[in-house]
Amino acid sequence: MTQNVPQPVPMAEIWRGPFLESVHSGHAVICDDTGQIVRSWGNPDALIYPRSSAKMIQALPLVTSGAADKYGLTSEQLALACASHNGAAIHTTRVSAWLDQLGLGDDDFRCGPQDPDDPDAHRHLIKTDQSPCQMHNNCSGKHAGFLTLTQHMGAGPEYIAMDHPVQQAALTAFEETTGMDSPGFGFDGCSAPNFATTVTGLARSMAWFASAADRSDRASTAAQSLAAAMMKHPDLVAGEGRACTNLMRAMDGRVAIKTGAEAVFIAIIPEKRMGVAVKIIDGATRASECAIATILVGLGVLDPNHPAAQQYMSPPILNRRGVTCGAIRPGAALTA
Template sequence: MTELWRGSLLESRHTGHAVICDDTGQIVRAWGDPEAVIYPRSSCKMIQALPLVTSGAADKYGLDTEHLALACASHNGAAIHTDRVRAWIDQLGLVDQDFRCGPQIPDDRDAMYGLIRTHEQPCQFHNNCSGKHSGFLTLAAHMGAGPDYVEIDHPVQQAALAAFEETTGETSPTYGIDGCSAPNFATTLHGLARAMAWFASAADRSDRQSIAAERLARAMMLHPELVAGEGRACTELMRAMDGRAAIKTGAEGVFIAIIPEKRLGVAVKIADGTTRAAECAISAILVGLGVLEADHPATRRFMNAPILNRRGIDTGIIKPAEQLV
């Protein structure tokens, strides 16, 4: 899928799988094994957020597009993220202790240095999944369900499972516990790409699930800075595509794309779990589909990107494998 060249030598290669699926659920193109079973990790947050919208909870609590983008986010913990999460939870009458995602040192440097300077510890608001968990808490409040919303038998997670199996078109064979303590349901690459194609074609339908899917994907495209953060592939590449696609990373080398104008969904999994390879591969696929410019500065950060050493000397390149292009 992705190669790293140093000088004239192929120094590293990353294998993996990728699927492009159309709005009928059929595979348009595939690399590797489309039936490989994976955990989507954070790439499927828009599926986990579907019940937040379809239940009526989002409208009941007045959630706007920023809230919905954060519900789909793996954010950097910058002020633009944590300030909004705090306000959201305040609106619910809840506090940091009501989260079940755990504290995390923010990836945003200003936020991290701010904590260090004031000798403060990170809290759960800083967790990159706090937007998703705010959505879970909102749904739990709407349902009148208990506080342990990450438990597999909790109504919130059962609603997420139902949405996951409906959109992937598969019965999930198992689940694992994600870094934020929520269940993460397994599916095939084909199933994940099928779900993303379903999101991509949601505007063509008028059922409640599809209306919710279109709202979530649109929110991601409207607020790429909330979905990830400055310097991150999700944010930078969505900005470069100017609303033509919603994309989302997941841990262990997963990446998805929702492309409404082409009614296509994409799912990528790098076998060794390397983020740099997933970012390069998804960029190459988006370029190949004509929604991302190969020479855009954002694209060049992740695909055909120069490898600079500590003196700024160009020592090599990370690029997609020939068969991917």
């Protein structure tokens, strides 16, 4: 007998005039501090790559190993280790100083150069006829963390290799916090391995981060410091104009959220000891932003009337003359 597998559900609707034009479907899970599902949409067992939404997991060994303490890393550096930043000056100057602290340079990175998303940084490169460097890569903070751990371990320079001690430590942290073995990995845009899990596994990991203050073991203490750094420095986690930054500011440092490529989004909610994971199956970021904002409103941690909530839950669609011609709306299942 064929088992019925739950199908993805509509999470964001695109309306133009009076008609529904497009629909983005996906999966989402909320887990509690015991790792149990509080609520789910779609298929909680859907296998996904968390992409950059899992950076705080990848940063755990940086703290648990003692490397963060040894190098005196600040909360700003821990936030950057979890960041997908815009490549603005506030990001690159701090990453550059971090490399100086390690006695390393841009060539020691393995993340690749990236044209910065920050408009001022982009224009500066054009005006000065410079090419982007690896520090502009949105993942350079994570890679600075990898390099710090590499030095601490006395390991070789190819820290993105799957058999490197840094990536083995990241895999161990990933499997321990998700509560399941990862069935495999792919390489992320920054060349680091990205481990697959289920939507539930990712939400379970975020709930483990959210409840870290209830425990006193080394890993939980590390998790608490990483989530706290994200909530303290939302501008470093993403940047101006980004959903992660805007929504964390709107929640006044009470919730840590993080996007990932291909429309993944997570939330760490310490006051509720809950974790959230969202995956939109067609990879549309506008839909994952709508979904995470709607879920956060539903959980009572985001004011539905806050401009940032409105910006992502139900933003207008403007044409090239700036005239409103449609809107993005949450799927009915998310608001039920």
